Amino acid sequence: MALFEARGLHKRFGAQVVLEEINLAFEAGQLSGIMGPNGAGKTTCFNVLTGRYKPDRGSVRFDGADITGMAPHRIVARGISRSFQIMNLFDEYSALDNVVIALPQVRARGFSVTHALDADTDARDRAEAVLDRVGLKGRERVNVRSLSYGERRALEIGVALATEPRLLFVDEPTAGLGTGATARLAELIRELKRHTTIVMIEHDMRFLFSLADRISVIHWGQVIAEGTPEELRENPWVRRSNLGGLA
Amino acid sequence: MEDDTKQTTAWLTAPILLSYALFGTLPFWIEAVGLYHYLGAEILIWVIFALGYNLLLGYTGLPSFGHGAFLGIGAYAFGLAQFEVWPNLWFCLAAAVVVTGLFGAATALFLSHRRGIYFALMTIAFGQIYFFIASKWTDVTHGEDGLLNIARLPVTLGPVELPTAGNVEFYYLCFAVYAVLVVVLWRLTNSPYGRVLRAIKQNETRVAFVGYPVTLYKWSVFTLSCAVAGLAGGLFAMAQEGAYINVMSLQWSGIIVLMVLIGGGFVSFWGPVLGVVLYFVARDVLGAYTETWLLWFGLMFMALVMFKPQGLAGIWQDLVRRTASRRRRLPAPATEAEG
Numbered sequence: 001m002a003l004f005e006a007r008g009l010h011k012r013f014g015a016q017v018v019l020e021e022i023n024l025a026f027e028a029g030q031l032s033g034i035m036g037p038n039g040a041g042k043t044t045c046f047n048v049l050t051g052r053y054k055p056d057r058g059s060v061r062f063d064g065a066d067i068t069g070m071a072p073h074r075i076v077a078r079g080i081s082r083s084f085q086i087m088n089l090f091d092e093y094s095a096l097d098n099v100v101i102a103l104p105q106v107r108a109r110g111f112s113v114t115h116a117l118d119a120d121t122d123a124r125d126r127a128e129a130v131l132d133r134v135g136l137k138g139r140e141r142v143n144v145r146s147l148s149y150g151e152r153r154a155l156e157i158g159v160a161l162a163t164e165p166r167l168l169f170v171d172e173p174t175a176g177l178g179t180g181a182t183a184r185l186a187e188l189i190r191e192l193k194r195h196t197t198i199v200m201i202e203h204d205m206r207f208l209f210s211l212a213d214r215i216s217v218i219h220w221g222q223v224i225a226e227g228t229p230e231e232l233r234e235n236p237w238v239r240r241s242n243l244g245g246l247a
Numbered sequence: 248m249e250d251d252t253k254q255t256t257a258w259l260t261a262p263i264l265l266s267y268a269l270f271g272t273l274p275f276w277i278e279a280v281g282l283y284h285y286l287g288a289e290i291l292i293w294v295i296f297a298l299g300y301n302l303l304l305g306y307t308g309l310p311s312f313g314h315g316a317f318l319g320i321g322a323y324a325f326g327l328a329q330f331e332v333w334p335n336l337w338f339c340l341a342a343a344v345v346v347t348g349l350f351g352a353a354t355a356l357f358l359s360h361r362r363g364i365y366f367a368l369m370t371i372a373f374g375q376i377y378f379f380i381a382s383k384w385t386d387v388t389h390g391e392d393g394l395l396n397i398a399r400l401p402v403t404l405g406p407v408e409l410p411t412a413g414n415v416e417f418y419y420l421c422f423a424v425y426a427v428l429v430v431v432l433w434r435l436t437n438s439p440y441g442r443v444l445r446a447i448k449q450n451e452t453r454v455a456f457v458g459y460p461v462t463l464y465k466w467s468v469f470t471l472s473c474a475v476a477g478l479a480g481g482l483f484a485m486a487q488e489g490a491y492i493n494v495m496s497l498q499w500s501g502i503i504v505l506m507v508l509i510g511g512g513f514v515s516f517w518g519p520v521l522g523v524v525l526y527f528v529a530r531d532v533l534g535a536y537t538e539t540w541l542l543w544f545g546l547m548f549m550a551l552v553m554f555k556p557q558g559l560a561g562i563w564q565d566l567v568r569r570t571a572s573r574r575r576r577l578p579a580p581a582t583e584a585e586g
């Protein structure tokens with residue numbers, strides 16, 4: 001059975017139906033890609049899968065348990081985490097503090113009023129290790145607002161990683177990155193893939209096709225095609241869209 | 248609120264000790280500067296209220312515009328506990344804290360899943376509801392007349408009994424409460440709990456997505472700040488020797504917001520203290536010259552909001568930073584320089 005499974009998800013905002021009927025399954029240990037045109041409902045789909053919105057119909061299962069409509073913090077506690085398409089960081093905090101607060105060991109003492117976080121060297125070491133992984137070594141003390149765009153994108157993933165997820169959702173990680181940064185990101189994701197199941201929305205098809213084990217195409221709120229990158233290269237919709245040199 | 252590590256792990260910091268020195272000696276010099284002892288007690292009571300309120304506004308970013316209601320509830324609870332149950336200082340203060348905390352907890356059930364303007368509007372609504380109830384439920388609150396003849400109860404410590412009837416004696420009771428509370432709140436704001444509150448202010452959504460039950464945090468901090476308001480309310484009832492409805496009004500709820508913002512509650516733990524001191528000194532000093540002092544104070548507030556939204560504490564931080572970097576002849580730390 002798949003690690004994560006969504007059945008018959010339907011979501012509307014007022015009269016606008018955004019997700020018609022979504023069926024998805026993600027296997028443990030794989031990187032599953034999601035692509036589709038702008039406004040297809042990809043981010044909304046992530047929002048429903050990770051508890052930001054409740055679906056109007058349908059169910060979501062993770063690791064054998066029904067998590068449909070569960071609050072985000074409960075879903076995180078089960079081992080799911082996500083990064084955001086539009087950056088969602090703690091702007092007054094340093095890079096390090098952004099990561100520290102996401103660590104499970106800090107979360108476990110979230111209601112502690114006596115623990116001195118700044119003296120917690122274990123938490124600091126772990127947070128520094130996370131920053132090192134996403135390529136932010138040496139930038140620990142820098143305020144988020146002073147980080148470059150690319151660094152903030154890396155931190156966005158670092159914060160998601162710091163929760164130590166078994167399943168990680170990433171929404172368009174390459175958006176706005178130059179070629180150098182995109183290459184480094186591919187490196188990072190290849191490394192993450194070894195320990196973590198990943199689901200990634202991505203517009204950059206070259207990037208996605210080189211990393212994904214399976215890809216689902218979402219259009220008009222439905223999964224219109226699914227398969228390995230090789231299978232999808234033959235797909236008429238993928239062929240028609242802007243694949244560029246890939247096809 | 249950028250605090251260095253040494254400060255954030257300490258129990259007693261330089262600013263705390265400085266505040267002890269200033270407030271601790273206040274009765275010896277306040278008359279020399281042309282003010283009076285009662286003002287000192289008033290300032291400390293509002294400082295306590297403001298520090299608790301800033302947990303909500305400055306740390307969690309939740310604007311409550313009905314917080315005066317909880318100061319009032321604390322004052323009534325103190326008076327009623329004294330008249331109806333047991334006229335013992337510790338008991339009555341505890342009753343003020345617990346009763347106000349319970350009102351806060353119940354109110355927070357309706358507020359803690361809300362954000363921004365909806366949160367703010369709900370706090371106004373609840374503040375008005377409590378004000379209305381207090382004005383109509385005259386059997387308990389004596390309405391517009393107020394709950395009169397609340398006594399300044401003596402401090403009982405085992406066999407020792409210290410009177411608080413005089414303004415200086417009463418001032419030192421307020422100072423003792425302040426001295427303990429400020430350390431508790433300082434530790435709290437630098438604990439993981441405080442860190443989560445500050446994160447909620449910055450990005451509530453992300454806090455939920457790194458695994459925190461945001462609603463529970465908002466509920467708890469609202470309750471906590473109401474409990475502190477109750478403590479201030481209990482002292483206020485003793486200060487005024489009565490509990491009156493006016494502090495529960497929308498206007499007084501607005502004034503606490505004003506004090507905290509003017510002081511710089513958004514950028515500093517000490518913002519509320521500065522704001523309260525400025526407010527009361529302005530009231531008495533400007534007030535001696537003109538009836539319209541609140542107008543001038545309001546204009547000062549507007550100027551600050553326009554030119555330095557970080558308030559007095561923000562101005563102070565700029566000064567410290569500037570002199571520090573000049574002395575070292577080095578650029579400010581990278582976090583600031585590029586910011």
Ligand SMILES: Nc1ncnc2c1ncn2[C@@H]1O[C@H](COP(=O)(O)OP(=O)(O)OP(=O)(O)O)[C@@H](O)[C@H]1O
Nearest residue numbers: 013016018036037038039040041042043044045085
């Ligand atoms: N909270 C919301 N309220 C109302 N409409 C929404 C909301 N969230 C998304 N939508 C609408 O749902 C549709 C799909 O949006 P979504 O962000 O899921 O698309 P997407 O596939 O992620 O697009 P992109 O590739 O541009 O990121 C859009 O028309 C959007 O306006």
Ligand SMILES: [Mg+2]
Nearest residue numbers: 042043044085
């Ligand atoms: Mg999107």
